Amino acid sequence: MIRHRFARTPQSSPPSPRRRQAVGRLAGWSLAAVCAGLGLAPATAHAEAGGSQALERRVKAAFLYKFLGYADFPASAFADSAAPVTIGVIGSDEMAAELGRVVAGRQVRGRQIVVRTLREGDPAQVHLLFIAGSDSARAARILRSASGALLPVTECELGLQNGSVINFRIIEERVRFDVSLDSAERNNVKLSSRLLTVANRVVKGNS
Amino acid sequence: MQSRQHLNDGGSVRSKLIKMAVFTTLAALLSASIAMLLLDLRTFQRYWVDDLTTQADIMASVTAPALAFNDASTAGQQLAVLRARPQILAGAVYANTGARFATYTKAGLEQSLPPRAQPAGYRIDNGELEVWHNVVENGELVGTVFLRSRYGLVERLLNYGAILGGVMLGALVIAALVASRLQAAITRPLEAVTNVARQVMQQRDFTLRVPGNNSGEIGVLVEAFNDMLAEIGRRAEALQAANRTLEHEMDVRQKAEGALIVADRRKDEFLATLAHELRNPLAPIRTGLDILRIRSGDAQATQRATDIMERQLRQMVRLVDDLLDVSRINTGKFAIKMGRVELKAVVNDALEVVRSYIELHGHELAIDLPDRPVFLHGDATRLAQILSNLLNNAAKYTNRGGKVTLGARVEDKTLVLEVSDTGIGLAPEMLDSVFEMFVQVDSTLERTNAGLGVGLSLARKLVELHGGTIAASSEGLGRGSRFTVRLPIVVDPEPLSKPTPAAFISTETYRILLADDNVDFVNSIGALLTAMGHSVVITHNGPDALAAAARFCPDYAFLDIGLPQMSGYDLARGIRKLSCGPMTVLIAVTGWGQEKDRQLAFEAGFDHHMVKPVRFEQIEEILGNRSIIKKLRT
Secondary structure (H helix, E strand, C coil): CCCCCCCCCCHHCCCCCHHHHHHHHCCCCCCHHHHHHHCCHHHHHHHHHCCCHHHHHHHHHHHHHHHHHHHCCCCHCHHHHHHHHEEEEEHHHHHHHHHHHHCCEEEEEEEEEEEECCCCCCCCCCCCCEECCCHHHHHHHHHHCCCCCCEECCCCCCCCCCCCCEEEEECCCEEEEEHHEEEHHHHHEEECCHHHHHHECCCCCCC | HHHHHHHHHHHHHHHHHHHHHHHHHHHHHHHHHHHHHHHHHHHHHHHHHHHHHHHHHHHHHHHCCCCCCCEHHHHHHHHHHHHHCCCCCEEEEEEECCCCEEEEEEECCCCCCEEEECCCCCEEEECCEEEEEEEEEEEEEEEEEEEEEEEHHHHHHHHHHHHHHHHHHHHHHHHHHHHHHHHHHHHHHHHHHHHHHHHHHHCCCCCCCCCCCCHHHHHHHHHHHHHHHHHHHHHHHHHHHHHHHHHHHHHHHHHHHHHHHHHHHHHHHHHHHHHHHHHHHHHHHHHHHHHHEEECCHHHHHHHHHHHHEEEEEEHHHHHHHHHHHHHHHCCCCCCCCEEEEHHHHHHHHHHHHHHHHCCCCCCCEEEECCCCCEEEHHHHHHHHHHHHHHHHHHHHCCCCCCCEEEEEEEEHHHHEEECCCCCCCCHHEEEEEEEECCCCCCCCCCCCCCCCHHHHHHHHHHHHHHHHHEEEECCCCCEECCCCCCCCCCCCCCCCCHHHHHHHCCCCCCEEEECCHHHHHHHHHHHHHHHCEEEEEEEEEEHHHHHHHHHHHCEEEEECCCCCCCCHHHHHHHHHHHHHHCCCCEEEECCCHHHHHHHHHHHHCEEECCCCCHHHHHHHHHHCHHHHHHHHH
């Protein structure tokens, strides 16, 4: 059982030469599966492998896109049936760019995906709002101002307490996320239970 | 042996029937079982594949988020749910890159999992079923699920086969039981038929029948078999009866043939003897005639010659009389006139006949009679004939100078007459047959001793007609013989009338008409009657006789039947029509002694019928009865 487990360190698991090679390239970040899941060529990842920051950003971008698949927005959130799903990104143009690459040519439930780069204070009438940065106070400020966002995603320490629905965490060198069901419910967004199964923590109530 | 064979025979049909049922059941069950087995295995496989595919689908759905969000530990936990399915040996989730993402193996098992993902589908290998299933999320292939399960096909096959085999065995046993019960309806009657057939073969008893009341073809068979037995029995019986009849007839015919041969031989001997016996008296008679012719003057010689001739003639007449009597007895036309007879008279009559013959042989004759009179019921003439025959016989078969004894005694109500001699005797085997017709004691005896074999036969028949018995005894050849006659006695002491005819004859005279063309005979009789004092008219033809009768009005008319010009019958009828005719006693004198002739004579009006040659005593007897006739007619 142990032997076959997805090891934290690539070296500890020697299933195949190809696997070992890929893991080695990712320099400890076991993200090959995520990259493959997003259809990104390993070559691209390799080209931009400037550091763990870039890798983390790519993983998070992929996650952001995937969250759309497990989120059910109210019908009133869309102007019409053909209206696209919009993703707003605040505080990281790199992330916006990365996300733009991820969603290119993809649809969620038959809707196009649009990525918009927002500034702090911009009216944030988007379906999913990613607030970059680990500054919880800033994130809280932005969350308060951007009350129009239906599914806010943060990556700061106190994201959920400040009203975010999903908050990225780095746990054991892996990108994980916590979920607040109360916030989702407040925003009238239904999150799939299947998403919750892979969440690091699911918060219900004002904890 | 028999019963075992019987069981074997019965068992073969029975076992065939049971085998038939069992094998039919077996064939049906086998084909049904094979079909069921194949169907089940196919269903089984499809079920297992479907089941595992469904399981893989569920796993795919469950692990899809884990794959999407790269959560291998969650995927591992989710795979661990497969614990609930013990038949699943191992499972794995592969990322869409083909790399293994998470795994599960059943506790306690060493399983090698494929390192790379493979196309969707299933594979059955070495008792294991493997399923590859794609994980599709949001229209994108995110990975592959692999499940490996125990595939219990052989196990299933064995289990199912065992159950089917058990069921089949049970069904066969039931079929055998049912068949063994049902077959009895067929085999039992067959067995019964076989048994009866065997018994019939062994015992030849066609009265045996197959019991039971069966219906259908078996019933028809049994019935037909029984009918057949009955028919065979009838035929066999008929055949046996026919055989018995044939055997009996054959026997009878053979006896008859033997008897005919014997009778023929006796007849030949009889003819030879008869000729001899008839010839014998002729020589002395011729000699007597010669004496009379040559020495007619010598009174003494004439007397002696006349004596000889008379004796010889009497012997000859006796012989012929016996023959005629025997013939009458044999043809059942012999009648005896029963009456009251005194023994001494009978003995005297008999002695009168045979005394001269006994003396001629130089025998001593001893007579011993009871003192008081003994009365018998019978015909005096015939009783005398019995005695004379026995005495004659004794004289004949005793060598010259022997002794002949006649004894009589009364035992209870039976008169026992014994005639014994000191003659040649009888062999024991001859004691019965001497009484048969034409049987002589010994044909090798000298002819002089030989008789006709008629006398004893006649004697026995006469005795039997009188209700008596006769037996011969002898102490052996050469030691004499003894003939014993037993006759019933009538004990009535005093008869009402005791006529003594002789007295009347001597005192009374009649008118007598004699008609015969035998001139010598009629003349000699006429002379005798005339000498006795009667008035006699002699005629030699019918018309003369009729004329004489009309004129003479006789008391007695002795008429020959074969008269010239007019038959005795016509003459009798003519006489009866005369005025004095009814009073005349008519006596037919004829050479024909048959009953038919006698009947004709009575029809023509005759009162008596005499067969030639007529002895004078007979005429005297008829004349002696005249008084009785007179009484009847008046």
